[in-house]
Amino acid sequence: MLKRNIAALILTIVSLCLLYPGLTKPILQVVISAELPIIGKTTFYEQTQSILQTVDTLYHTNNKFVAILIFLFSVIIPLTKGVIILGVLLIKKFSLKAKLYRFVFIIGKWSMADVFVVGVFMAFLSTQSNSSIEANLLEGFNYFAFYCLLSLLGIQMTTLEKPEPDA
Known part of the structure; x- marks a missing residue:
């Protein structure tokens, strides 16, 4: 179990490092x-965010x-989950670890980070069918997608070790 929690700790730290970019x-x-006659290709709108x-x-x-929903579900909850998982992995007191662990699973149901990544990817794919609209996934998408994957993996690898009663 200790090796799993060390791996979970590393994954959680790396995922939090990926969240910022x-x-x-x-x-x-x-x-x-x-494509306009005589003028050629003309750009009407371009946005990168x-x-x-x-x-x-x-x-x-x-x-x-x-805006508040996206900020809450794609920023606040993922950050909160990451910090709490770090607490679960680093705190020694089992009762507190267990409470924090349960809390992560409660708020995890409300996290939409993974849904957000899928939504961006679907928007990207849907624009590819129209020759007038061009969409390009940029580096922020990759960082965020890897954050989601590593964060979920870190949470899945986290295990609680119930202390043995004193003999």
Whole structure:
């Protein structure tokens, strides 16, 4: 069990390190253009944003509810889960570990980080069917996707060791 928890600790630390660039680096670029006679290819719209920039844009364009939901489920809950899992792996007191572990599974059901990654990927794929719209997944997507995978793996590998009663 100790080896599993060491692996879980490493995975959790690495996942938290990936979360920051996953939130701050550009995740998706969308370009809308058309082939016009005489002029040639003309770009009408181009936007590249990170997750945090998207939250900021939504917030400042009166989409506050959506911005808050994305921020809560893709930033706050993943950060909270990671910090609590670190606590579970580093705290010695079993009763506190068990409570924290249960809490992670409760909030884990509300985490939409993995759903967010799938949503971005689906948006990317859906734009590929239209020649006027070009979408490119950028490095932020990779960081965030790897954060999701390593975080989930770290949580799955975490085990609780109940202390043996004194003889």
